[in-house]
Amino acid sequence: MxxxxxxxxxxxxxxxxxxxxxxxxxxxxxxxxxxxxxxxxxxxxxxxxxxxxxxxxxxxxxxxxxIKTEPHDVTVYFDGGFDLKTKRSGLGCAIYYEQNGKSLRLRKNALVDELDTNNESEYAAFHLGVQEIELLGVHHLPVTFVGDSQVVINQLSGEWPVYEEELARWADRIEAKLRELGIHPEYQLVSRKKNREADHLASQALQEIEISSLIELKED
Known part of the structure; x- marks a missing residue:
């Protein structure tokens, strides 16, 4: 917060x-x-x-x-990758948050087959992040979503209109879930270099390397 x-x-x-x-x-x-x-x-x-x-x-x-005992100060990094040859999508998200006086990081990726474009993959990666914070029990708090997709960040923040029917469905699905959870989204557009962690998770998914981990981050 x-x-x-x-x-x-x-x-x-x-x-x-x-x-x-x-x-x-x-x-x-x-x-x-x-x-x-x-x-x-x-x-x-x-x-x-x-x-x-x-x-x-x-x-x-x-x-x-x-809120000390609940997940708070939540930041979600997301990225999606689309392989034109295989028509498969790799989704990745890295979630940083505080709980019980600890700094924690959750990493998650997924491989999916039913998407058709890179922009859909980016939306699906964002949706994966929303699903994961719901599982963590995050609710009625501001959450920062960080990504390198201008389309997703600018459309969800209201800066750009959504013309594509499939992307509009993704946006509606995400916004409905955020309202249901009482989450106030804050959007941050970064360069791909600054989104390297989520990008790597998405690439690992395309290589069929499944990642699901939760660790405590120690101060240096």
Whole structure:
């Protein structure tokens, strides 16, 4: 969960000013707010999330405590590959999240036969990511989806229209599931180089190398 802070600060002589911060992880925002509280000069603070919901310090503390045992701070990397010769598609997703004070990574891929284009493969890879976060129990939280497909990212974010009937069906299916889970999607378009992990998983699927793993990430 990401938030920005609106802070009213008062000097010892009573001069006040308003600060607006950049968006940051809620955990970091809480640490900064608690440190500011210790100065005795913090008059008022409001946390604004990515859906423009406002939280008081007390409310945000409770929210962070409530979600501690559930998957949160979720980022899904996805990629799909299509082999023209075999008409097979490789789907890959890598999911990073926090739970019970741990940083975790889930990797998953799949090989499918029923798709006809690379764009369909990309949508199917996105859908695979949605299925996996549903299995993890992610719900009613913002989730960041990261991919190198301009078509998928721009169409799902509403930047581009969807003209192809088959792609429209994929988009409708994905959006319906996100609504059902109460997930607020945030979309990030990256270069293929920055999506290497999901791309590799998709390539492994095309090579009939099945990947399904969950590990805890340790800090260096």
């Amino acid at each position: 990401n938030v920005r802070m609106e802070i009213t600060y008062r000097t010892p002589k009573g001069t006040e000013t308003l600060f607006n911060t950049e968006e940051m992880r809620a955990k970091k925002a809480l640490l900064l707010a608690e440190d500011l509280e210790k100065t005795g000069r913090l008059k008022h603070i409001v946390f604004i999330d990515s859906q423009d919901n406002a939280w008081s310090l007390k409310e945000l503390r409770k929210q962070m405590e409530d």
